[in-house]
Amino acid sequence: MTRAGLAAARSSTAQLAEIVPRVADEQWDLPSACAGWRVIDVMAHLAALATEAVDPPPPDPSSPSNRERYHDLRVDERRSWSHAEVLDEWRRSTPRQLDLLEAAQEPPGGTEPVDVPGLGTYPRHLLANTMAFNVFCHLRNDMLAPDGPLPFTLPEPTDSLVAPAVEFMLAGLPQMQGPELTSTVGRPLVLDLTGPGATTVTVLPAAGPDARLTVAPGADGSTRITSTALDFIAWATTREPWRDYCRITGDTSAATPFLDRLNII
Structure with a gap:
Protein backbone atom coordinates (compact mmCIF):
# COMPACT_ATOMS: atom_id res chain seq x y z
CA MET A 1 0.00 0.00 0.00
CA THR A 2 1.08 3.60 -0.48
CA ARG A 3 1.13 4.94 3.05
CA ALA A 4 3.99 7.17 1.95
CA GLY A 5 1.53 8.78 -0.46
CA LEU A 6 -0.93 9.41 2.35
CA ALA A 7 1.81 10.94 4.53
CA ALA A 8 2.88 13.19 1.65
CA ALA A 9 -0.70 14.29 1.01
CA ARG A 10 -1.11 15.19 4.67
CA SER A 11 2.22 17.05 4.79
CA SER A 12 1.64 19.13 1.66
CA THR A 13 -1.91 19.89 2.80
CA ALA A 14 -0.57 21.06 6.17
CA GLN A 15 1.92 23.33 4.38
CA LEU A 16 -0.88 24.78 2.27
CA ALA A 17 -2.98 25.31 5.40
CA GLU A 18 -0.13 27.36 6.88
CA ILE A 19 0.07 29.55 3.77
CA VAL A 20 -3.66 30.26 3.39
CA PRO A 21 -4.06 32.64 6.38
CA ARG A 22 -1.07 34.65 5.16
CA VAL A 23 -2.63 35.45 1.78
CA ALA A 24 -4.10 38.95 1.58
CA ASP A 25 -7.55 39.23 0.06
CA GLU A 26 -6.29 40.97 -3.08
CA GLN A 27 -3.61 38.31 -3.59
CA TRP A 28 -6.24 35.63 -4.15
CA ASP A 29 -7.14 37.34 -7.42
CA LEU A 30 -3.60 37.41 -8.79
CA PRO A 31 -2.97 35.17 -11.82
CA SER A 32 -1.38 31.89 -10.80
CA ALA A 33 1.21 30.06 -12.90
CA CYS A 34 -1.60 27.71 -14.01
CA ALA A 35 -2.80 29.34 -17.23
CA GLY A 36 -6.22 30.97 -16.90
CA TRP A 37 -6.53 30.40 -13.16
CA ARG A 38 -6.17 32.93 -10.38
CA VAL A 39 -4.71 31.84 -7.07
CA ILE A 40 -8.24 31.43 -5.67
CA ASP A 41 -9.11 29.28 -8.69
CA VAL A 42 -6.30 26.88 -7.78
CA MET A 43 -7.87 26.60 -4.34
CA ALA A 44 -11.28 26.10 -5.97
CA HIS A 45 -9.80 23.25 -7.99
CA LEU A 46 -8.41 21.55 -4.88
CA ALA A 47 -11.69 22.13 -3.05
CA ALA A 48 -13.67 20.64 -5.94
CA LEU A 49 -11.43 17.55 -6.02
CA ALA A 50 -11.90 17.08 -2.27
CA THR A 51 -15.67 17.51 -2.44
CA GLU A 52 -16.02 15.07 -5.32
CA ALA A 53 -13.92 12.53 -3.42
CA VAL A 54 -16.18 12.60 -0.37
CA ASP A 55 -19.48 13.16 -2.20
CA PRO A 56 -19.14 11.88 -5.78
CA PRO A 57 -21.57 13.52 -8.20
CA PRO A 58 -23.79 11.32 -10.37
CA PRO A 59 -22.42 10.57 -13.84
CA ASP A 60 -23.07 13.39 -16.28
CA PRO A 61 -22.73 12.44 -19.98
CA SER A 62 -22.46 16.12 -20.88
CA SER A 63 -19.26 16.59 -18.83
CA PRO A 64 -16.08 17.08 -20.87
CA SER A 65 -14.16 13.85 -21.47
CA ASN A 66 -10.91 15.81 -21.48
CA ARG A 67 -9.77 15.92 -17.87
CA GLU A 68 -8.26 19.40 -18.09
CA ARG A 69 -11.49 20.82 -19.51
CA TYR A 70 -13.41 19.01 -16.78
CA HIS A 71 -11.27 20.71 -14.15
CA ASP A 72 -11.88 24.06 -15.87
CA LEU A 73 -15.62 23.42 -15.70
CA ARG A 74 -15.53 22.75 -11.95
CA VAL A 75 -13.46 25.88 -11.36
CA ASP A 76 -15.81 27.95 -13.53
CA GLU A 77 -18.74 26.78 -11.39
CA ARG A 78 -17.05 28.44 -8.42
CA ARG A 79 -15.92 31.70 -10.03
CA SER A 80 -18.90 33.58 -8.63
CA TRP A 81 -18.14 32.38 -5.10
CA SER A 82 -16.47 34.66 -2.59
CA HIS A 83 -12.94 33.86 -1.47
CA ALA A 84 -14.34 32.82 1.91
CA GLU A 85 -16.80 30.39 0.31
CA VAL A 86 -14.05 28.69 -1.72
CA LEU A 87 -11.77 28.41 1.30
CA ASP A 88 -14.61 27.13 3.48
CA GLU A 89 -15.29 24.33 1.00
CA TRP A 90 -11.60 23.42 0.93
CA ARG A 91 -11.37 23.40 4.73
CA ARG A 92 -14.57 21.38 5.05
CA SER A 93 -13.90 18.69 2.45
CA THR A 94 -10.14 18.19 2.63
CA PRO A 95 -9.98 16.49 6.08
CA ARG A 96 -12.72 14.11 4.98
CA GLN A 97 -10.84 13.38 1.77
CA LEU A 98 -7.71 12.53 3.76
CA ASP A 99 -9.70 10.24 6.05
CA LEU A 100 -11.11 8.38 3.05
CA LEU A 101 -7.64 8.00 1.56
CA GLU A 102 -6.40 6.59 4.85
CA ALA A 103 -9.22 4.03 4.90
CA ALA A 104 -8.34 3.13 1.29
CA GLN A 105 -4.94 1.86 2.41
CA GLU A 106 -6.49 -1.16 4.12
CA PRO A 107 -6.93 -4.50 2.31
CA PRO A 108 -8.82 -5.80 0.54
CA GLY A 109 -10.35 -2.55 -0.75
CA GLY A 110 -6.98 -0.88 -1.24
CA THR A 111 -6.17 -3.05 -4.23
CA GLU A 112 -9.49 -2.55 -6.02
CA PRO A 113 -9.14 -0.79 -9.39
CA VAL A 114 -10.67 2.67 -9.54
CA ASP A 115 -11.39 4.40 -12.85
CA VAL A 116 -10.54 8.09 -12.81
CA PRO A 117 -12.25 9.56 -15.91
CA GLY A 118 -9.73 10.97 -18.32
CA LEU A 119 -6.74 9.81 -16.26
CA GLY A 120 -6.83 6.01 -16.24
CA THR A 121 -7.33 3.19 -13.76
CA TYR A 122 -5.42 2.90 -10.49
CA PRO A 123 -5.49 0.72 -7.36
CA ARG A 124 -7.55 2.55 -4.77
CA HIS A 125 -4.60 2.98 -2.40
CA LEU A 126 -2.69 4.98 -5.05
CA LEU A 127 -5.30 7.75 -4.96
CA ALA A 128 -3.40 9.07 -1.94
CA ASN A 129 -0.47 9.70 -4.27
CA THR A 130 -2.81 11.55 -6.62
CA MET A 131 -3.64 14.00 -3.87
CA ALA A 132 0.03 14.22 -2.85
CA PHE A 133 0.87 15.17 -6.43
CA ASN A 134 -1.97 17.66 -6.84
CA VAL A 135 -1.35 19.62 -3.66
CA PHE A 136 2.44 19.59 -3.98
CA CYS A 137 2.43 20.63 -7.63
CA HIS A 138 -0.21 23.36 -7.39
CA LEU A 139 1.18 24.85 -4.19
CA ARG A 140 4.83 24.94 -5.18
CA ASN A 141 4.58 25.48 -8.93
CA ASP A 142 1.41 27.53 -9.42
CA MET A 143 0.86 29.53 -6.23
CA LEU A 144 4.23 30.27 -4.67
CA ALA A 145 7.11 32.30 -6.08
CA PRO A 146 9.19 32.17 -8.16
CA ASP A 147 6.69 30.86 -10.73
CA GLY A 148 3.52 31.82 -8.84
CA PRO A 149 2.70 35.23 -7.39
CA LEU A 150 2.72 34.54 -3.65
CA PRO A 151 5.94 35.70 -1.95
CA PHE A 152 6.07 32.98 0.70
CA THR A 153 8.62 30.23 1.18
CA LEU A 154 8.46 26.63 2.32
CA PRO A 155 11.17 24.22 3.42
CA GLU A 156 13.06 22.55 0.59
CA PRO A 157 11.16 19.54 -0.80
CA THR A 158 12.16 16.22 0.71
CA ASP A 159 12.19 12.73 -0.73
CA SER A 160 9.07 11.94 1.33
CA LEU A 161 7.14 14.70 -0.49
CA VAL A 162 8.52 14.29 -3.99
CA ALA A 163 8.68 10.49 -4.38
CA PRO A 164 4.92 9.83 -3.90
CA ALA A 165 4.05 12.55 -6.42
CA VAL A 166 6.45 11.06 -8.96
CA GLU A 167 5.07 7.57 -8.30
CA PHE A 168 1.60 8.73 -9.33
CA MET A 169 2.97 10.51 -12.41
CA LEU A 170 4.75 7.37 -13.58
CA ALA A 171 1.61 5.29 -12.98
CA GLY A 172 -0.38 7.74 -15.06
CA LEU A 173 2.17 8.21 -17.83
Missing part, protein backbone atom coordinates in the same frame (compact mmCIF):
# COMPACT_ATOMS: atom_id res chain seq x y z
CA PRO A 174 1.11 5.17 -19.92
CA GLN A 175 -2.60 5.91 -19.47
CA MET A 176 -3.36 9.61 -19.66
CA GLN A 177 -2.52 10.19 -23.33
CA GLY A 178 -3.08 6.71 -24.71
CA PRO A 179 -2.11 6.16 -28.36
CA GLU A 180 -1.07 9.81 -28.68
CA LEU A 181 1.94 9.21 -26.45
CA THR A 182 2.43 5.50 -27.19
CA SER A 183 3.07 6.29 -30.85
CA THR A 184 6.13 8.39 -29.92
CA VAL A 185 8.02 5.53 -28.25
CA GLY A 186 9.75 3.22 -30.72
CA ARG A 187 12.57 1.99 -28.47
CA PRO A 188 13.21 1.85 -24.72
CA LEU A 189 13.82 5.21 -23.06
CA VAL A 190 15.48 5.29 -19.66
CA LEU A 191 14.15 8.04 -17.42
CA ASP A 192 16.72 8.76 -14.72
CA LEU A 193 15.36 11.09 -12.04
CA THR A 194 17.79 12.38 -9.43
CA GLY A 195 17.70 14.26 -6.11
CA PRO A 196 14.73 14.07 -3.73
CA GLY A 197 12.28 11.51 -5.15
CA ALA A 198 15.04 9.85 -7.20
CA THR A 199 14.09 6.84 -9.27
CA THR A 200 15.10 5.18 -12.53
CA VAL A 201 12.55 3.61 -14.86
CA THR A 202 12.38 2.56 -18.48
CA VAL A 203 9.58 3.61 -20.79
CA LEU A 204 9.01 0.60 -23.04
CA PRO A 205 7.32 0.59 -26.45
CA ALA A 206 3.92 -1.02 -26.84
CA ALA A 207 4.11 -4.79 -27.30
CA GLY A 208 1.52 -4.80 -30.08
CA PRO A 209 -0.70 -2.56 -32.26
CA ASP A 210 -3.49 -2.40 -29.66
CA ALA A 211 -1.24 -2.18 -26.61
CA ARG A 212 0.18 0.87 -24.89
CA LEU A 213 3.62 1.75 -23.65
CA THR A 214 4.66 0.54 -20.22
CA VAL A 215 6.90 1.87 -17.46
CA ALA A 216 9.24 -0.66 -15.83
CA PRO A 217 11.63 -0.17 -12.91
CA GLY A 218 15.34 0.04 -13.63
CA ALA A 219 17.40 0.97 -16.67
CA ASP A 220 16.97 -1.16 -19.80
CA GLY A 221 18.03 0.91 -22.78
CA SER A 222 20.83 2.94 -24.31
CA THR A 223 18.92 6.23 -24.58
CA ARG A 224 18.73 8.02 -21.26
CA ILE A 225 16.80 11.11 -20.17
CA THR A 226 18.22 12.64 -16.99
CA SER A 227 16.52 15.27 -14.85
CA THR A 228 15.91 15.92 -11.19
CA ALA A 229 12.67 14.42 -9.92
CA LEU A 230 11.59 17.85 -8.72
CA ASP A 231 12.06 19.33 -12.19
CA PHE A 232 10.23 16.34 -13.68
CA ILE A 233 7.09 17.46 -11.85
CA ALA A 234 7.34 20.80 -13.63
CA TRP A 235 8.34 19.84 -17.15
CA ALA A 236 6.36 16.59 -17.44
CA THR A 237 3.21 18.62 -16.69
CA THR A 238 4.31 21.14 -19.39
CA ARG A 239 4.68 23.92 -16.82
CA GLU A 240 8.28 24.29 -17.95
CA PRO A 241 9.99 23.38 -21.26
CA TRP A 242 11.70 20.02 -20.97
CA ARG A 243 14.71 21.23 -22.95
CA ASP A 244 15.68 23.51 -20.08
CA TYR A 245 15.83 20.63 -17.58
CA CYS A 246 16.65 17.37 -19.37
CA ARG A 247 19.94 15.90 -20.55
CA ILE A 248 19.66 13.21 -23.23
CA THR A 249 22.40 10.67 -23.86
CA GLY A 250 22.17 8.13 -26.65
CA ASP A 251 19.69 8.57 -29.50
CA THR A 252 18.28 12.07 -29.09
CA SER A 253 15.93 11.56 -32.03
CA ALA A 254 14.29 8.64 -30.18
CA ALA A 255 13.65 10.66 -27.02
CA THR A 256 12.56 14.00 -28.50
CA PRO A 257 9.10 12.99 -29.84
CA PHE A 258 8.23 11.45 -26.48
CA LEU A 259 9.36 14.50 -24.54
CA ASP A 260 7.60 16.87 -26.95
CA ARG A 261 4.29 15.04 -26.48
CA LEU A 262 4.36 14.15 -22.77
CA ASN A 263 1.76 16.03 -20.70
CA ILE A 264 0.87 14.51 -17.34
CA ILE A 265 -2.27 16.14 -15.92
Whole structure:
Protein backbone atom coordinates (compact mmCIF):
# COMPACT_ATOMS: atom_id res chain seq x y z
CA MET A 1 0.00 0.00 0.00
CA THR A 2 1.08 3.60 -0.48
CA ARG A 3 1.13 4.94 3.05
CA ALA A 4 3.99 7.17 1.95
CA GLY A 5 1.53 8.78 -0.46
CA LEU A 6 -0.93 9.41 2.35
CA ALA A 7 1.81 10.94 4.53
CA ALA A 8 2.88 13.19 1.65
CA ALA A 9 -0.70 14.29 1.01
CA ARG A 10 -1.11 15.19 4.67
CA SER A 11 2.22 17.05 4.79
CA SER A 12 1.64 19.13 1.66
CA THR A 13 -1.91 19.89 2.80
CA ALA A 14 -0.57 21.06 6.17
CA GLN A 15 1.92 23.33 4.38
CA LEU A 16 -0.88 24.78 2.27
CA ALA A 17 -2.98 25.31 5.40
CA GLU A 18 -0.13 27.36 6.88
CA ILE A 19 0.07 29.55 3.77
CA VAL A 20 -3.66 30.26 3.39
CA PRO A 21 -4.06 32.64 6.38
CA ARG A 22 -1.07 34.65 5.16
CA VAL A 23 -2.63 35.45 1.78
CA ALA A 24 -4.10 38.95 1.58
CA ASP A 25 -7.55 39.23 0.06
CA GLU A 26 -6.29 40.97 -3.08
CA GLN A 27 -3.61 38.31 -3.59
CA TRP A 28 -6.24 35.63 -4.15
CA ASP A 29 -7.14 37.34 -7.42
CA LEU A 30 -3.60 37.41 -8.79
CA PRO A 31 -2.97 35.17 -11.82
CA SER A 32 -1.38 31.89 -10.80
CA ALA A 33 1.21 30.06 -12.90
CA CYS A 34 -1.60 27.71 -14.01
CA ALA A 35 -2.80 29.34 -17.23
CA GLY A 36 -6.22 30.97 -16.90
CA TRP A 37 -6.53 30.40 -13.16
CA ARG A 38 -6.17 32.93 -10.38
CA VAL A 39 -4.71 31.84 -7.07
CA ILE A 40 -8.24 31.43 -5.67
CA ASP A 41 -9.11 29.28 -8.69
CA VAL A 42 -6.30 26.88 -7.78
CA MET A 43 -7.87 26.60 -4.34
CA ALA A 44 -11.28 26.10 -5.97
CA HIS A 45 -9.80 23.25 -7.99
CA LEU A 46 -8.41 21.55 -4.88
CA ALA A 47 -11.69 22.13 -3.05
CA ALA A 48 -13.67 20.64 -5.94
CA LEU A 49 -11.43 17.55 -6.02
CA ALA A 50 -11.90 17.08 -2.27
CA THR A 51 -15.67 17.51 -2.44
CA GLU A 52 -16.02 15.07 -5.32
CA ALA A 53 -13.92 12.53 -3.42
CA VAL A 54 -16.18 12.60 -0.37
CA ASP A 55 -19.48 13.16 -2.20
CA PRO A 56 -19.14 11.88 -5.78
CA PRO A 57 -21.57 13.52 -8.20
CA PRO A 58 -23.79 11.32 -10.37
CA PRO A 59 -22.42 10.57 -13.84
CA ASP A 60 -23.07 13.39 -16.28
CA PRO A 61 -22.73 12.44 -19.98
CA SER A 62 -22.46 16.12 -20.88
CA SER A 63 -19.26 16.59 -18.83
CA PRO A 64 -16.08 17.08 -20.87
CA SER A 65 -14.16 13.85 -21.47
CA ASN A 66 -10.91 15.81 -21.48
CA ARG A 67 -9.77 15.92 -17.87
CA GLU A 68 -8.26 19.40 -18.09
CA ARG A 69 -11.49 20.82 -19.51
CA TYR A 70 -13.41 19.01 -16.78
CA HIS A 71 -11.27 20.71 -14.15
CA ASP A 72 -11.88 24.06 -15.87
CA LEU A 73 -15.62 23.42 -15.70
CA ARG A 74 -15.53 22.75 -11.95
CA VAL A 75 -13.46 25.88 -11.36
CA ASP A 76 -15.81 27.95 -13.53
CA GLU A 77 -18.74 26.78 -11.39
CA ARG A 78 -17.05 28.44 -8.42
CA ARG A 79 -15.92 31.70 -10.03
CA SER A 80 -18.90 33.58 -8.63
CA TRP A 81 -18.14 32.38 -5.10
CA SER A 82 -16.47 34.66 -2.59
CA HIS A 83 -12.94 33.86 -1.47
CA ALA A 84 -14.34 32.82 1.91
CA GLU A 85 -16.80 30.39 0.31
CA VAL A 86 -14.05 28.69 -1.72
CA LEU A 87 -11.77 28.41 1.30
CA ASP A 88 -14.61 27.13 3.48
CA GLU A 89 -15.29 24.33 1.00
CA TRP A 90 -11.60 23.42 0.93
CA ARG A 91 -11.37 23.40 4.73
CA ARG A 92 -14.57 21.38 5.05
CA SER A 93 -13.90 18.69 2.45
CA THR A 94 -10.14 18.19 2.63
CA PRO A 95 -9.98 16.49 6.08
CA ARG A 96 -12.72 14.11 4.98
CA GLN A 97 -10.84 13.38 1.77
CA LEU A 98 -7.71 12.53 3.76
CA ASP A 99 -9.70 10.24 6.05
CA LEU A 100 -11.11 8.38 3.05
CA LEU A 101 -7.64 8.00 1.56
CA GLU A 102 -6.40 6.59 4.85
CA ALA A 103 -9.22 4.03 4.90
CA ALA A 104 -8.34 3.13 1.29
CA GLN A 105 -4.94 1.86 2.41
CA GLU A 106 -6.49 -1.16 4.12
CA PRO A 107 -6.93 -4.50 2.31
CA PRO A 108 -8.82 -5.80 0.54
CA GLY A 109 -10.35 -2.55 -0.75
CA GLY A 110 -6.98 -0.88 -1.24
CA THR A 111 -6.17 -3.05 -4.23
CA GLU A 112 -9.49 -2.55 -6.02
CA PRO A 113 -9.14 -0.79 -9.39
CA VAL A 114 -10.67 2.67 -9.54
CA ASP A 115 -11.39 4.40 -12.85
CA VAL A 116 -10.54 8.09 -12.81
CA PRO A 117 -12.25 9.56 -15.91
CA GLY A 118 -9.73 10.97 -18.32
CA LEU A 119 -6.74 9.81 -16.26
CA GLY A 120 -6.83 6.01 -16.24
CA THR A 121 -7.33 3.19 -13.76
CA TYR A 122 -5.42 2.90 -10.49
CA PRO A 123 -5.49 0.72 -7.36
CA ARG A 124 -7.55 2.55 -4.77
CA HIS A 125 -4.60 2.98 -2.40
CA LEU A 126 -2.69 4.98 -5.05
CA LEU A 127 -5.30 7.75 -4.96
CA ALA A 128 -3.40 9.07 -1.94
CA ASN A 129 -0.47 9.70 -4.27
CA THR A 130 -2.81 11.55 -6.62
CA MET A 131 -3.64 14.00 -3.87
CA ALA A 132 0.03 14.22 -2.85
CA PHE A 133 0.87 15.17 -6.43
CA ASN A 134 -1.97 17.66 -6.84
CA VAL A 135 -1.35 19.62 -3.66
CA PHE A 136 2.44 19.59 -3.98
CA CYS A 137 2.43 20.63 -7.63
CA HIS A 138 -0.21 23.36 -7.39
CA LEU A 139 1.18 24.85 -4.19
CA ARG A 140 4.83 24.94 -5.18
CA ASN A 141 4.58 25.48 -8.93
CA ASP A 142 1.41 27.53 -9.42
CA MET A 143 0.86 29.53 -6.23
CA LEU A 144 4.23 30.27 -4.67
CA ALA A 145 7.11 32.30 -6.08
CA PRO A 146 9.19 32.17 -8.16
CA ASP A 147 6.69 30.86 -10.73
CA GLY A 148 3.52 31.82 -8.84
CA PRO A 149 2.70 35.23 -7.39
CA LEU A 150 2.72 34.54 -3.65
CA PRO A 151 5.94 35.70 -1.95
CA PHE A 152 6.07 32.98 0.70
CA THR A 153 8.62 30.23 1.18
CA LEU A 154 8.46 26.63 2.32
CA PRO A 155 11.17 24.22 3.42
CA GLU A 156 13.06 22.55 0.59
CA PRO A 157 11.16 19.54 -0.80
CA THR A 158 12.16 16.22 0.71
CA ASP A 159 12.19 12.73 -0.73
CA SER A 160 9.07 11.94 1.33
CA LEU A 161 7.14 14.70 -0.49
CA VAL A 162 8.52 14.29 -3.99
CA ALA A 163 8.68 10.49 -4.38
CA PRO A 164 4.92 9.83 -3.90
CA ALA A 165 4.05 12.55 -6.42
CA VAL A 166 6.45 11.06 -8.96
CA GLU A 167 5.07 7.57 -8.30
CA PHE A 168 1.60 8.73 -9.33
CA MET A 169 2.97 10.51 -12.41
CA LEU A 170 4.75 7.37 -13.58
CA ALA A 171 1.61 5.29 -12.98
CA GLY A 172 -0.38 7.74 -15.06
CA LEU A 173 2.17 8.21 -17.83
CA PRO A 174 1.11 5.17 -19.92
CA GLN A 175 -2.60 5.91 -19.47
CA MET A 176 -3.36 9.61 -19.66
CA GLN A 177 -2.52 10.19 -23.33
CA GLY A 178 -3.08 6.71 -24.71
CA PRO A 179 -2.11 6.16 -28.36
CA GLU A 180 -1.07 9.81 -28.68
CA LEU A 181 1.94 9.21 -26.45
CA THR A 182 2.43 5.50 -27.19
CA SER A 183 3.07 6.29 -30.85
CA THR A 184 6.13 8.39 -29.92
CA VAL A 185 8.02 5.53 -28.25
CA GLY A 186 9.75 3.22 -30.72
CA ARG A 187 12.57 1.99 -28.47
CA PRO A 188 13.21 1.85 -24.72
CA LEU A 189 13.82 5.21 -23.06
CA VAL A 190 15.48 5.29 -19.66
CA LEU A 191 14.15 8.04 -17.42
CA ASP A 192 16.72 8.76 -14.72
CA LEU A 193 15.36 11.09 -12.04
CA THR A 194 17.79 12.38 -9.43
CA GLY A 195 17.70 14.26 -6.11
CA PRO A 196 14.73 14.07 -3.73
CA GLY A 197 12.28 11.51 -5.15
CA ALA A 198 15.04 9.85 -7.20
CA THR A 199 14.09 6.84 -9.27
CA THR A 200 15.10 5.18 -12.53
CA VAL A 201 12.55 3.61 -14.86
CA THR A 202 12.38 2.56 -18.48
CA VAL A 203 9.58 3.61 -20.79
CA LEU A 204 9.01 0.60 -23.04
CA PRO A 205 7.32 0.59 -26.45
CA ALA A 206 3.92 -1.02 -26.84
CA ALA A 207 4.11 -4.79 -27.30
CA GLY A 208 1.52 -4.80 -30.08
CA PRO A 209 -0.70 -2.56 -32.26
CA ASP A 210 -3.49 -2.40 -29.66
CA ALA A 211 -1.24 -2.18 -26.61
CA ARG A 212 0.18 0.87 -24.89
CA LEU A 213 3.62 1.75 -23.65
CA THR A 214 4.66 0.54 -20.22
CA VAL A 215 6.90 1.87 -17.46
CA ALA A 216 9.24 -0.66 -15.83
CA PRO A 217 11.63 -0.17 -12.91
CA GLY A 218 15.34 0.04 -13.63
CA ALA A 219 17.40 0.97 -16.67
CA ASP A 220 16.97 -1.16 -19.80
CA GLY A 221 18.03 0.91 -22.78
CA SER A 222 20.83 2.94 -24.31
CA THR A 223 18.92 6.23 -24.58
CA ARG A 224 18.73 8.02 -21.26
CA ILE A 225 16.80 11.11 -20.17
CA THR A 226 18.22 12.64 -16.99
CA SER A 227 16.52 15.27 -14.85
CA THR A 228 15.91 15.92 -11.19
CA ALA A 229 12.67 14.42 -9.92
CA LEU A 230 11.59 17.85 -8.72
CA ASP A 231 12.06 19.33 -12.19
CA PHE A 232 10.23 16.34 -13.68
CA ILE A 233 7.09 17.46 -11.85
CA ALA A 234 7.34 20.80 -13.63
CA TRP A 235 8.34 19.84 -17.15
CA ALA A 236 6.36 16.59 -17.44
CA THR A 237 3.21 18.62 -16.69
CA THR A 238 4.31 21.14 -19.39
CA ARG A 239 4.68 23.92 -16.82
CA GLU A 240 8.28 24.29 -17.95
CA PRO A 241 9.99 23.38 -21.26
CA TRP A 242 11.70 20.02 -20.97
CA ARG A 243 14.71 21.23 -22.95
CA ASP A 244 15.68 23.51 -20.08
CA TYR A 245 15.83 20.63 -17.58
CA CYS A 246 16.65 17.37 -19.37
CA ARG A 247 19.94 15.90 -20.55
CA ILE A 248 19.66 13.21 -23.23
CA THR A 249 22.40 10.67 -23.86
CA GLY A 250 22.17 8.13 -26.65
CA ASP A 251 19.69 8.57 -29.50
CA THR A 252 18.28 12.07 -29.09
CA SER A 253 15.93 11.56 -32.03
CA ALA A 254 14.29 8.64 -30.18
CA ALA A 255 13.65 10.66 -27.02
CA THR A 256 12.56 14.00 -28.50
CA PRO A 257 9.10 12.99 -29.84
CA PHE A 258 8.23 11.45 -26.48
CA LEU A 259 9.36 14.50 -24.54
CA ASP A 260 7.60 16.87 -26.95
CA ARG A 261 4.29 15.04 -26.48
CA LEU A 262 4.36 14.15 -22.77
CA ASN A 263 1.76 16.03 -20.70
CA ILE A 264 0.87 14.51 -17.34
CA ILE A 265 -2.27 16.14 -15.92
